[in-house]
Amino acid sequence: MHFDDQLHRYFGIRDLDALTPDALAAGLEHMRVDFGLETDKARRFALWSLMFLLGAAPDLEDAFEDPADRDAARDFMERMERAEDGGD
Known part of the structure; x- marks a missing residue:
């Protein structure tokens, strides 16, 4: 799944800045x-x-029913938080 393709599929745009609240x-x-x-x-x-x-x-x-999937999601969340804070 490519990010740009998903934006187009779900929101009809490829530029996140062009996204309207209704879209x-x-x-x-x-x-x-x-x-x-x-x-x-x-x-x-x-x-x-x-x-x-x-x-x-x-x-x-x-x-997520599977605990391993929940752990992977938590890891993703933590990585995104660190990225927002300027990295490791």
Whole structure:
């Protein structure tokens, strides 16, 4: 899953700065539906990650049954936090 492709699929744009509030809401709803229907673990994780980056990810306990998947999501969250703080 390429980031630009996912932006286009869910929001109809490839430039995040061009995203309107209405397009954001509609795209996130589409993502939530796809996330709920997705059975492939890697695709589910990718969708969750993008929703996390957009501030709309479901809670880890609700999103992932497998503890290893929850741990991977926590690792992702921590890495993103460190990146925002200027890295390691």
